[in-house]
Amino acid sequence: MTNGNDIDDLIGKLSEELEPVKPMAHPLIQAIPYVLISFAYMAVVVFYVGIRGDWEEKLGDAPFMLEIFMMGFLAVSAMITAIYLTIPDMRGDKWILAIPFTLLASFFVMVFIRSFTEGLTMPKIHYDHCMGEGGYMTIIPLAVLLFLTKRGATTRPYLSALMTIFAIAGLGYVGLRFTCSMDTIGHAVISHMIPYIVIGSLLGIGAKKIYKW
DSSP: OOOHHHHHHHHHHHHHTOOOOOOOOOHHHHHHHHHHHHHHHHHHHHHHHOOOTTHHHHTTOHHHHHHHHHHHHHHHHHHHHHHHTTSTTGGGOGGGGHHHHHHHHHHHHHHHHHHHHTOOOOOOOOOOHHHHHHHHHHHHHHHHHHHHHHTSOOSOHHHHHHHHHHHHHHHHHHHHHHHOOOOOHHHIIIIIIHHHHHHHHHHHHTHHHHTOO
């Protein structure tokens, strides 16, 4: 039968192996520098690739600016949500999941309306320079976001992968709208969206392995 001294010795030995652990910072604190660096990096790539010639005129175009703000906020909200998902209970702030989904749904409604008002002509699926440029704009932010989210302990790997691709797609879409002068919906779908759908599918397939504890 175990006596009190044995228990005290066991507790003492276990306590000796304990090391202080620094608690994770609040998700917003983690997200702020990441968001700023991601958009700064995207801006650098935009200027390196070459900003579209009519960008000043486009800043006064309401539909263009609506796209930019909608996808920009989608990127920011998805980045923040992805970091919140590194915490199993999301600190009780599960309502934040609704923001990126609402923004994406609103964007698709706008695309649906534009496809009727402007006409939807789908070009053949082929490699376009926009696809490569979009990759340059997002490869570093994608790698860093995966690193940040893998440090946590998400219980929702598929949702984490989805938020990651929402973040990257929003960021890349904003960048490409400033480098690509093609404003047709068909071009946007083929060259600006499909690459991120493919990347998202790959992330989804490997989500459990990527986000394993």
